[in-house]
Amino acid sequence: MKISLNWLEEILNQKINLSLRDLKNLLLELGFEVSNSEEYSPCTGIVIAEILNILPHPNADRLKIVEVRDDKEVQNVVCGAPNLIKGKKVFWAKVGAQLFNGEKIKESVIRGVPSPGMLLSLKELGIGEDHSGLTYLEGEEKSGTQAEKLIVFKDTILDLEITPNRPDCLSHAGIARELAAALDLEFPFSSFSFKEESYPRFTVKIENEVDCPRYIARKICGVQIQSSPLKLQQRLFRCGIRPINNIVDITNAILLEIGQPLHAFDADMLEGEKITVRRAKQNEKILALDGKEYSLDPEILVIADEKKAVAIAGIMGGEDCAVTCQTKNILLESAIFEKRLVRAARKKCGLGSESSYRFERGVSHWSSSMGSLKAAQKISETAKGKISHFYDTCPEPQATRAWTLKSSQIKKKLGVELPNSEAEKLLKRLAIPVQSLNKEELEVRCPTWRLDLNSEIDFIEELIRLKGYSTVPSHGNKFQLNLSESQTSSELNQTSEVLKDLRKILTSLGFYESYNIGFVSKKDCEFFEENQLIKIENPLAEEQMFLRPNLLAELLKNLKLNLSYQKKDLRFFEIGKVFQKSNGEIKERLHLAAIASGKSQYAWWKSKSNETIDFFWIKGVLENLNAFFNEQIQIKETRLEENKETSVFSHFPLHPSSSFNLNLGKPFEKIGILGMMHPKNLKELGSENQVALFEIDLETLLSSFKSDKKILPVLRTPAIKRDCSIWINEKILWEEIKEEIKNSGGELLETLIPFDIYTDPKFPDQKSISFSLTFRHPQETLKDETANILREKIVERLKLKFGAGLREK
16 A cells, blocks of 8 residues: 655644654554655746747647746747647746656757747656646646645655555554554544534435445535646555546545545436445346446345446446536445455456455444545535535444453563553553553553454554564573473584485485475375374365375375476475374474486487486485485385385385385384385376385484594595406395495495396396495505405305305306
8 A cells, every 4th residue: 555655744744753764664663564665856946837829830740839928937838738728827847947757857959949948747747647738727826836835746655565454554544643653643633523514314225234334425516526636636646546536536535545435426317315225136237437337146235226226335336427527416425334245246246446455354433434524525625515415324333342451461461561551651642542440450442443453462462562562571591492302402403404415415416396385185195094194173175184194295296286287307305394193192203205207317408318217216316315324324125015004104106016115224114115106196197207206204314314524535545346246036135235245345345336237037036236346445555366355255245145156257
C-alpha cells in the first residue's frame, strides 16, 4: 500500500521530524515493512499564465505559437498540444524551471522559432499519465502565481507491507495513528464528532444482517461533476489510483485516507426510492464498471434497486448507475459486508479491486461512519452538493467487550516488569480505552477500528510493540542448552563441516541437491508397517499425512516430476531428517540419499559415450563418498536376502540382482541400501532408463567418523606393480576379497585396483577376477623379490580363506 508522507503530516497537523531511514526503521518496529520508497523533487520556476493568442507555426503544421502572459511579461511559447483555448490559464515552466523528475527547462529553438520554456500537461507536472493536452486551471488563480502554492510537489511515497490482521492500517489515518502513538503525538481524528443533522430517511432493506451488518446511505443532490482539484489528483496518482472526476476521486481519497471503500450511484438512474442488500438470484446478470457482464448466483451479495442488481457488494458497481458528467444527484454508500461473501464473489467473478482487498480483511464501524461523513463534507465543499436524505442501519454499534489485564500476567508473558501506570499510558497512546481497577489490574476495551484485538494476549502484545521489543532485557544465562547427551558444540561444528564437504563432492559429480517438505502420503510409505509411521494430526492435504520415514520416497517424486517435463539425465541428492517409530519410541535420524537416471556422462562437444547410469556407476559414487572418510569407515556390501525385519531400509523396491545392504563395522550394523530400481516400478515412474539409488543413515556413519586428516609427504621411492588373476567362487563378493588382500599386503600395499572379471560357461559356479597391486616402501627402494613374496602371500591367503586359485595363462 502506498502512503504519502505529506498526507500523513497533514493528518497529524505537524511535521514528522525523522530522516527517511529512521522513519522506515520506526515503521518496521511497529510491524510495517517499507518495501520501497520514492522521493519526488520540488518543482521551481513554474507559474500560472493566461493564453492571450494562438498563432500558426511558420514551419510546422502541428505546432502552434502560443502567446502567454504571467504577472511580469508576455512571451511566445511553441506548443504542440491539440487542446489550446484562448483565455484559459495554464502552467508555464519558464527557462531555468525544474520539473518533479529533476529535469531543467532550457531555452530552445523549435523548427526555427525560439521557445522560452514550455506549457505543461499532467504528465510533466507529475500528477497524471495524460500527455495528450495541456492542464487548465478552473479556479480564480491569478496569472503569475507560483505553482508551488497550489501543489506541493516535494513528497515521499512509502510502499508498505501491511499484514492481513491489521486492516485498520490500510489507510493514511491508520498509519498516522500508529506514528502518533509511537512518537507520543495527538491524533486529531480521535476526537471527531459523528453527530448527524436530521434528514428525511432513505429506505434501505437488508435481507440478512449477517451479510451486511451496517449500511449507511446518503442522498446528495445538485452536485457539479468536474475535474478534481490538482492537489487531490496528485495524491491519487502518486498513490496508484487514476483520477476520474471529483465525485469518484473523493470516494477514492476516503478509501486511501480512512480505509473505507465507498461507492457513489447516480441516484436518478436507480429504479424506485429503495435500496436492498440481498443475495443474487441464480444466473442474474450485471454489467459492471469495467464494461464486462457477469453472471451471478446466490453465494454473491449484491446491492439492488427495485428492479435489478446495481452493484456487486464490496467489489464493483454497475455501469448503468455510474456517475458521469451528466449526473446531478448521487447516492453515497458506506457499508460493512461479510468478509467471506466478498472473497467468494471476487474468486467467482475473477474481479478484484482496492475495495474488495479491504472488505476481505475487514472494515470497522469507525471507518464506515467516518468515511461516509468526511466524503459527504468534501462533496459539499468541492461539488456544491447538499444532503437531502440519510439512513444508517446501525447508528449505535454494540459496545466492545472488556478484558482485564493483570501486572503478573504481563510480566509472565513479556518477561519484563511493566508497572500499571506505564501500561495505562502506552495503551492510551494507542487510543485503546483503558481504566485502572486497582494497582494490579487494568480494564481494557477494543477500539471500534481494531478488529485484531480479541484476547488479553493481543493487548499485551500491543504494550511491548509500542514500548519496543529491543527494551526486553536479555536473559542469556538463565537457560542453558545441555549437549552432554547429544553433541557438544565442537561436534556440531564438525558435523556441519562434514555435511558441507559431502555436498561439494556430490555436486562435483553432477548431482543437484533437493529440499523436500518432509511430509508424505500413505502410498509413499507402502513399504512400511502402519505402526512404524508417525501420522500428523492435522495434515494440510492427504498427500502430507505422515512424517517421512526415508528420503528416497520424495526423491523418487522429484525424479518422476522431472521425467514428466521430458528431462532424462537426472541426478538428485538430499541430506535431511527422517522419522520412524520403533517400540513406541519416535526416532529422528539424519540421512543421506541419492538417485540418478539417464546418461552416465553429460553431453558435451567431445562426448562420445552413450552409456547410461548402472549399478557400477552409483557404486562408484558411493566409493567416492567412502574415500572422503579416508577409508576409516569400512562399508560392507551383502546381497539382500528375504528381509524379515522391518527397518527404514526394508522392502524397498530394488532389482533382485542389483540390491545390496550397506553395513558398518564389526559386528556389521546395517546403515543403508544400494541398488537399482525394480523394473516393474520404472514404468510407473515413466523412466526409459534404469534408476540407481542409495540411502545411508548418516547419523550412524558420522558417529564413528574421525575428521582429523593427515597430510603425507610425496614419496620419492619407486613403486612396483604386480598383476594377479584368480579363480574364486562366484558368490564371494569383491569387498570380502579386497579386505583379505589389504590385510595380507600390509603397509607396503599402496593401491588395489580390479580391472577385469571373466566367467566360463564350463565353470558356472566360478568367476575369474584380475586385479593390479602397487607396492611401495616409504623410505627405501623396494626389491622385486619382496614384491613377489607379498604377491604369493596374498594368493595363499585367498586360497586358504576362499579356496581361490591362480588362473593360468
